Amino acid sequence: MKRYDLRHLKANFLTRMGELVKSSQNGEVSQFIFEIGDFSSVEKSANLINGLNSTLLNSIKFNRSDWIITVKKGRI
Numbered sequence: 325m326k327r328y329d330l331r332h333l334k335a336n337f338l339t340r341m342g343e344l345v346k347s348s349q350n351g352e353v354s355q356f357i358f359e360i361g362d363f364s365s366v367e368k369s370a371n372l373i374n375g376l377n378s379t380l381l382n383s384i385k386f387n388r389s390d391w392i393i394t395v396k397k398g399r400i
Contacts, residue, residue: 330359331358331359345397352397355392366383370393373393376397378397
């Protein structure tokens with residue numbers, strides 16, 4: 325499993341997350357941590373993962389301003 329910290333990208337993390345998922349191996353599990361302002365970024369990330377033919381395994385609030393999602397490349 326690989327972990328990616330995208331907090332430094334603020335609200336612009338979705339593009340990088342998509343690139344990382346696309347470049348991962350089929351079946352590979354990755355965790356992404358990103359900063360949330362409002363919860364729309366959580367919904368947008370879930371939609372992105374679904375659109376990339378991957379599975380969102382877990383989605384949790386890490387602390388007051390950060391969120392972690394766990395993604396498996398490809399469908400289960």
